[in-house]
Amino acid sequence: MAHISVERIEAFEGHDLEALCEAAETAIVDGGGFGWLKPPPRAVLERYWKGVVLIAERTLFVARLDGGVAGSAQLIRPPRNNEAQAFAATMTTHFVAPWARGYGLARLLVQAVEEHARAVGFHVLNLDVRETQSAAIALYETLGFARWGTNPHYAMVDGKIIAGHYYAKVLRTLRRASRRNEEAVRP
Numbered sequence: 025m026a027h028i029s030v031e032r033i034e035a036f037e038g039h040d041l042e043a044l045c046e047a048a049e050t051a052i053v054d055g056g057g058f059g060w061l062k063p064p065p066r067a068v069l070e071r072y073w074k075g076v077v078l079i080a081e082r083t084l085f086v087a088r089l090d091g092g093v094a095g096s097a098q099l100i101r102p103p104r105n106n107e108a109q110a111f112a113a114t115m116t117t118h119f120v121a122p123w124a125r126g127y128g129l130a131r132l133l134v135q136a137v138e139e140h141a142r143a144v145g146f147h148v149l150n151l152d153v154r155e156t157q158s159a160a161i162a163l164y165e166t167l168g169f170a171r172w173g174t175n176p177h178y179a180m181v182d183g184k185i186i187a188g189h190y191y192a193k194v195l196r197t198l199r200r201a202s203r204r205n206e207e208a209v210r211p
Contacts, residue, residue: 026090028127030136033084035077043093044086045069047121051095056157058117061181076117085136087120087129094124097133099141111198112148113141118160130163138167138195147196154179155187169193 033040049063063069076084076098087095097118102109115137120129141149151169153160155178165171169191178188 026127027088028129028132029088030085030129030132031088032136032140033077033086036074040086040093041070041073044073044096047094047124048073048096048119050121050123051119054122056119056160058119083137083140085133085140087124087133089124089127089129095120095129095133097137099137101146111146112150112192113146115141115149115151118151130160131167134163134167138193142195147194147198149193149195150191152178152188152190154181155189156181161189164191167193 036044045066048058048069051058052060052063064072073084076082081101081103083099083101085097085099086093087097095118098116100114100116102112115134118130118133118137120133138149149169151164153164155161155174170193171189171191173190174187175190176187177185179186
């Protein structure tokens with residue numbers, strides 16, 4: 025039986041950076057490359073991931089299958105100068121390598137990001153996804169994310185414009201101001 029887990033990474037140890045780059049490359053080739061359409065040179069990927077762990081506003085989560093890195097997701101906090109939106113975080117770079125799909129790692133990654141966001145005080149978790157990522161969309165909707173908008177000009181893939189969807193999930197009760205009164209918004 026396969027051993028699966030998700031953990032936060034604050035620094036790369038052993039072969040984790042290499043394994044994360046390999047997992048990202050296979051996800052990119054498969055069409056789920058969190059913005060990249062083809063794998064960049066390995067040095068670019070390595071710099072990207074090393075930068076992620078250095079940025080204070082980012083928290084990196086990796087999924088493991090039998091100890092090896094098989095996917096990732098990031099929690100991004102708003103910049104410190106954005107007090108008006110400080111209650112909401114964003115999940116990005118959510119992917120699982122094709123060879124590791126079917127074990128529930130994508131779900132575990134989302135749940136880990138969500139739990140961490142809640143634990144550090146965020147009220148809302150946002151994300152966006154290409155309309156062509158049907159498995160990811162189904163997962164997000166199953167986990168309670170609500171689609172609030174669509175950008176018909178979200179991405180260009182193979183010379184074609186692809187729409188993208190925007191999702192949010194309320195993690196804690198919010199107070200929303202209205203013109204007439206305040207009302208509670210519940211998850």
